[in-house]
Amino acid sequence: MQRALAVLLVVVASVVSAGCMGDDSSDNSAAGTQTTDKTPVTITFWSPFTDREQGVINNGIARFEKAYPWIKVKSVGAITADKITAAIHAGNAPDVAAMFETDNLGAFCNSGAWTDLNDRIDADKLDMEQFPKTIRDYTAYGDKRCAMPLLADAYGFYYNKTLLQKAGITGSPKTVDELADYAKRLTQRNPDGSLKIVGFDPLLNWYENAPVHWGPMWGATWMKDGKSGLSKDPAWEEMLRWQKKLVDWYGYDKLVRWQAGAGDEFSPSNAFETGKVALILDGEYRTAFLKAEHPEVKYGTAPHPTSKPDLYGSGFVIGTIMGLPKGAKHAEAGWQLLKFMATDTDTLAEMSNGLHNVPSTIESQNSPKLTKDPLFATFLDIFKNEKSSTQPVLKIGSQNQTLFTSFIEKWQAGRVKDEDLHAGLENVDKQIDAALEQAGGEVP
Amino acid sequence: MSSTPVVEGPRALAGPVRDRRRARRKAAWRRRALVLGLMSPWLVGFTVFFGYPLVSSAYLSLTHYDLLSPPRWVGLANYRFLFQQDQQVWPAVKNTLWLMAIAVPLQVMFAFGVALLLTRARRGVGFFRTVFYLPALAPPVAATLGFVYLLNPATGPVNVILGHLGIEGPLWFNSPTWSKPSLALLGMWGVGNLMIIFLAALIDVPRHLYESALIDGAGPLQRLRWVTLPTISPVILFAVVIGVIESLQYFTQAYVAASVATGQAASESAVNLGYPENSTLFYPVLLYSQGFRYFNMGYASAMAMLLLAVALTITLLILRSSRLWVFYQGAGRR
Numbered sequence: 001m002q003r004a005l006a007v008l009l010v011v012v013a014s015v016v017s018a019g020c021m022g023d024d025s026s027d028n029s030a031a032g033t034q035t036t037d038k039t040p041v042t043i044t045f046w047s048p049f050t051d052r053e054q055g056v057i058n059n060g061i062a063r064f065e066k067a068y069p070w071i072k073v074k075s076v077g078a079i080t081a082d083k084i085t086a087a088i089h090a091g092n093a094p095d096v097a098a099m100f101e102t103d104n105l106g107a108f109c110n111s112g113a114w115t116d117l118n119d120r121i122d123a124d125k126l127d128m129e130q131f132p133k134t135i136r137d138y139t140a141y142g143d144k145r146c147a148m149p150l151l152a153d154a155y156g157f158y159y160n161k162t163l164l165q166k167a168g169i170t171g172s173p174k175t176v177d178e179l180a181d182y183a184k185r186l187t188q189r190n191p192d193g194s195l196k197i198v199g200f201d202p203l204l205n206w207y208e209n210a211p212v213h214w215g216p217m218w219g220a221t222w223m224k225d226g227k228s229g230l231s232k233d234p235a236w237e238e239m240l241r242w243q244k245k246l247v248d249w250y251g252y253d254k255l256v257r258w259q260a261g262a263g264d265e266f267s268p269s270n271a272f273e274t275g276k277v278a279l280i281l282d283g284e285y286r287t288a289f290l291k292a293e294h295p296e297v298k299y300g301t302a303p304h305p306t307s308k309p310d311l312y313g314s315g316f317v318i319g320t321i322m323g324l325p326k327g328a329k330h331a332e333a334g335w336q337l338l339k340f341m342a343t344d345t346d347t348l349a350e351m352s353n354g355l356h357n358v359p360s361t362i363e364s365q366n367s368p369k370l371t372k373d374p375l376f377a378t379f380l381d382i383f384k385n386e387k388s389s390t391q392p393v394l395k396i397g398s399q400n401q402t403l404f405t406s407f408i409e410k411w412q413a414g415r416v417k418d419e420d421l422h423a424g425l426e427n428v429d430k431q432i433d434a435a436l437e438q439a440g441g442e443v444p
Numbered sequence: 445m446s447s448t449p450v451v452e453g454p455r456a457l458a459g460p461v462r463d464r465r466r467a468r469r470k471a472a473w474r475r476r477a478l479v480l481g482l483m484s485p486w487l488v489g490f491t492v493f494f495g496y497p498l499v500s501s502a503y504l505s506l507t508h509y510d511l512l513s514p515p516r517w518v519g520l521a522n523y524r525f526l527f528q529q530d531q532q533v534w535p536a537v538k539n540t541l542w543l544m545a546i547a548v549p550l551q552v553m554f555a556f557g558v559a560l561l562l563t564r565a566r567r568g569v570g571f572f573r574t575v576f577y578l579p580a581l582a583p584p585v586a587a588t589l590g591f592v593y594l595l596n597p598a599t600g601p602v603n604v605i606l607g608h609l610g611i612e613g614p615l616w617f618n619s620p621t622w623s624k625p626s627l628a629l630l631g632m633w634g635v636g637n638l639m640i641i642f643l644a645a646l647i648d649v650p651r652h653l654y655e656s657a658l659i660d661g662a663g664p665l666q667r668l669r670w671v672t673l674p675t676i677s678p679v680i681l682f683a684v685v686i687g688v689i690e691s692l693q694y695f696t697q698a699y700v701a702a703s704v705a706t707g708q709a710a711s712e713s714a715v716n717l718g719y720p721e722n723s724t725l726f727y728p729v730l731l732y733s734q735g736f737r738y739f740n741m742g743y744a745s746a747m748a749m750l751l752l753a754v755a756l757t758i759t760l761l762i763l764r765s766s767r768l769w770v771f772y773q774g775a776g777r778r
Contacts (some may be wrong), residue, residue: 030707082732084738085511085512085739088512089511089512104739107510107738107739108512110510110512110513111510111512112512112513113512113513205706205716205719206706206707207707249763253615256597256615256619257597257598257618257619258598258616259598259618259707260596260597260598260599260600260615260618260707261596261597261598262707264597264704264707265707289673302491325511333629392645396738396740397737397738397739398738399738402717402733403532406532406718406721406722409719409720409721410721413620413720415721427531431529431530431531431532434525434529434530435530438521438522438525438529438530438740438743439508439510439738439740440508440516440518
């Protein structure tokens with residue numbers, strides 16, 4: 001019996017060690033990649049899109065198949081980062097994979113799970129300058145460029161024209177002081193004091209009220225000298241003090257109670273779409289939701305207000321990214337799809353019209369095929385603005401945002417004293433730096 | 445001549461003895477092989493689904509492993525980070541301890557109370573038994589979504605009714621004070637399985653013990669204290685051990701409640717986990733964030749090893765303490 005158990009242990013140990021070693025091989029060597037091989041091939045494309053949105057992407061893929069008739073694409077939707085990771089790990093990676101978030105790009109790039117595209121870009125003499133700088137920033141980890149953009153998102157302000165008109169306000173606020181003033185004037189309360197209509201909800205961690213989206217309003221930066229710099233950039237403190245003042249004006253509990261009845265963000269009961277909030281920070285995609293779900297809403301779009309006049313017109317920019325996973329069986333054909341979807345002007349314009357996302361090349365932004373819509377044009381301008389910014393790509397993914405948000409939740413609830421704000425931010429920096437160090441994640 | 449048989453006697457005996465021994469050894473091996481053969485489904489299952497992951501986790505806890513590239517040996521660095529630097533661990537541990545110290549006893553008492561009432565019911569026992577058991581059949585995600593809806597601070601029926609009574613209801617899942625009690629309520633609602641086990645145990649309490657107690661003049665509370673509780677104490681021990689282990693693995697309800705309560709149910713981000721103010725950041729939720737959101741699997745494995753050690757220690761402590769309060773029928777006091 002003991003001998004049998006010993007044999008079993010040896011088997012277990014060898015299986016464990018084999019499993020732990022992982023498969024380090026990769027067939028994604030990027031030789032000269034100009035298309036020469038036209039052997040018919042079917043490749044797999046995994047994306048997070050679903051339903052209507054996946055249909056729009058599939059139309060783009062159909063254009064690719066027309067241009068590259070020897071390549072057929074099997075498009076699979078509703079894919080999350082976890083599934084991509086599991087597939088790479090199991091050696092069943094798709095030929096091309098896309099993700100909505102850039103949070104995991106640091107880990108994917110650094111580990112080689114998504115292959116570095118630099119050699120292919122050089123071989124094909126692909127001009128990366130056709131993408132705005134922010135896009136080049138969020139598709140690379142240091143000097144490793146292992147992703148290409150698949151359309152982009154720009155964040156700006158939405159205002160309900162009917163509610164603003166009633167309050168005697170003519171347009172979207174341009175400064176944060178105006179925003180606080182408008183927020184108060186637009187707010188309506190029930191007889192019992194509870195909130196009926198909120199001018200602007202200042203609580204973070206609600207809908208798109210995230211530090212990454214708010215930061216550009218104050219020109220706040222995340223990193224300094226390779227370390228977390230939240231306490232070193234006074235803009236964050238300024239932002240949080242402004243926010244707390246407005247939260248206190250509403251009453252924290254009242255806002256939370258109002259939020260609970262405001263409806264889920266990605267549903268037809270979204271608070272802006274149902275007129276429960278007058279001003280909101282959101283991505284350009286909201287224009288598509290409003291058109292589909294509440295075409296009756298009279299609204300306008302504008303850049304978000306800023307703390308400094310020279311920042312006005314800028315905003316937060318991010319987008320869907322695509323890469324070639326390690327172990328892809330048809331990396332060359334996958335690269336052709338990646339390149340086409342990221343750069344073909346007409347395809348980008350068509351997908352942009354369908355998804356109401358920002359087309360990701362400078363040429364496609366000026367395409368005559370792009371539907372002219374002044375509500376959407378605001379976001380194209382934000383996207384082009386030189387001062388628009390994005391989030392840093394870190395090996396710890398969004399852990400820095402999580403830690404910061406945890407602190408902000410306490411701050412906005414009044415559980416951090418004003419005099420302790422700076423020390424609190426220093427502690428968040430300390431936690432982020434420790435996480436970076438623990439992950440072996442040098443900041444590129 | 446006559447000495448020959450004397451000398452040959454033992455020799456003559458040695459052959460059969462050896463044969464017998466060999467036969468016995470063979471039989472023993474056959475028995476062992478049979479036992480191993482019969483046990484093989486369990487052995488294979490245990491090795492593949494428990495032994496391998498356990499050994500693998502222990503190894504990975506000593507490495508930096510991002511799930512994508514081969515693990516890199518870092519020694520005890522993950523454990524140092526766990527005990528000395530990660531400021532999210534202590535809130536997660538406190539939340540999990542809260543579950544163990546408050547939610548588990550509440551669940552056990554509630555299940556026991558309901559079972560006790562059902563043993564007293566004279567009519568409609570089957571109906572009530574079904575009604576109280578039904579919630580246990582609800583999938584955890586659906587049950588949590590239901591509770592988040594019921595306890596919505598603005599539109600939920602509970603607060604609406606409280607409002608009609610002139611009471612401003614709490615913020616439930618949106619308040620760090622109320623989020624854990626809300627989850628405890630959800631747990632109490634779903635104690636059907638435990639309730640059925642208690643019911644079976646209560647029905648099994650020998651009638652003659654109650655009769656003896658009655659003759660001795662014991663009232664209802666005394667009968668509960670001195671007859672019912674000692675008799676069903678093994679079941680209470682089972683309920684507590686299972687409850688504690690489940691609380692150490694508490695994940696689904698906290699994950700769903702936090703995501704939905706923020707109004708960002710569609711978000712894949714880990715930012716909402718623990719909402720509000722890390723009050724629902726239980727240890728397994730933090731472990732999940734590290735392992736599957738931040739691809740920090742080496743550290744998540746170290747967290748898992750600590751969880752295993754703590755679960756083992758607590759279970760052993762409960763089992764040891766059970767000698768003082770658990771009684772087995774016919775075995776005297778253990």
